[in-house]
Amino acid sequence: xxxxxxxxxxxxxxxxxxxxxxxxxxxxxxxxxxxxxxxxxxxxxxxxxxxxxxxxxxxxxxxxxxxxxxxxxxxxxxxxxxx
Amino acid sequence: xxxxxxxxxxxxxxxxxxxxxxxxxxxxxxxxxxxxxxxxxxxxxxxxxxxxxxxxxxxxxxxxxxxxxxxxxxxxxxxxxxxxxxxxxxxxxxxxxxxxxxxxxxxxxxxxxxxxxxxxxxxxxxxxxxxxxxxxxxxxxxxxxxxxxxxxxxxxxxxxxxxxxxxxxxxxxxx
Ligand SMILES: [Zn+2]
Numbered sequence: 001x002x003x004x005x006x007x008x009x010x011x012x013x014x015x016x017x018x019x020x021x022x023x024x025x026x027x028x029x030x031x032x033x034x035x036x037x038x039x040x041x042x043x044x045x046x047x048x049x050x051x052x053x054x055x056x057x058x059x060x061x062x063x064x065x066x067x068x069x070x071x072x073x074x075x076x077x078x079x080x081x082x083x
Numbered sequence: 084x085x086x087x088x089x090x091x092x093x094x095x096x097x098x099x100x101x102x103x104x105x106x107x108x109x110x111x112x113x114x115x116x117x118x119x120x121x122x123x124x125x126x127x128x129x130x131x132x133x134x135x136x137x138x139x140x141x142x143x144x145x146x147x148x149x150x151x152x153x154x155x156x157x158x159x160x161x162x163x164x165x166x167x168x169x170x171x172x173x174x175x176x177x178x179x180x181x182x183x184x185x186x187x188x189x190x191x192x193x194x195x196x197x198x199x200x201x202x203x204x205x206x207x208x209x210x211x212x213x214x215x216x217x218x219x220x221x222x223x224x225x226x227x228x229x230x231x232x233x234x235x236x237x238x239x240x241x242x243x244x245x246x247x248x249x250x251x252x253x254x255x256x257x258x
Binding site for chain 2: 007008009010011012014015055056057058059077
């Protein structure tokens with residue numbers, strides 16, 4: 001699988017570190033913290049997820065990927081992506 | 084006919100990483116340096132230095148005539164708009180040039196180094212033989228420069244020895 005890094009271009013998935021679903025937002029208080037840490041939707045289909053380009057530009061990306069087919073629809077820098 | 088393959092360590096180069104502060108763009112960095120840095124994986128150069136794009140708002144800067152204090156001087160020019168870290172002792176820069184230079188590097192890199200995809204001035208931060216590298220194309224000889232952490236130089240040299248059998252031995256010791 002190759003991921004389209006917005007800075008580096010298409011790169012092998014081995015250059016990246018996978019973090020998972022990009023949807024959860026860290027709560028400001030302890031309220032909802034358990035859900036933030038542990039609960040995931042685990043969708044079968046397109047999903048926005050965090051990948052870190054550790055062996056490239058060293059930036060966090062939000063990649064949209066189909067979890068059933070590994071089809072990748074695009075990637076943006078996480079710093080610019082709306083949660 | 085291309086020159087035979089040569090692998091040399093570039094000596095006497097000063098290196099520094101430059102990272103723009105929040106909200107500072109390449110044009111502002113360029114105004115202070117007198118050389119506008121590239122905004123993609125490319126190189127820009129003048130007679131004093133080469134800037135290599137390694138990430139958004141991040142560059143590797145190289146001065147041909149390395150001198151103590153060069154990175155500090157760079158940091159002074161960019162005070163308040165970028166963070167500058169001296170990497171002169173951190174990285175080694177190997178020059179891979181001549182016949183088969185691209186083929187040799189292509190054996191290790193997961194990116195397309197064909198001249199149509201990776202021309203003069205192109206740069207990439209990637210991995211070769213599990214070793215992180217910053218590589219860029221200097222000219223069409225072809226000549227590539229490869230920067231890697233100095234402590235990996237021996238491992239990288241071993242990879243070259245294994246990947247370029249029968250090719251010319253390095254013309255100067257690679258340390
Ligand atoms: Zn990248």
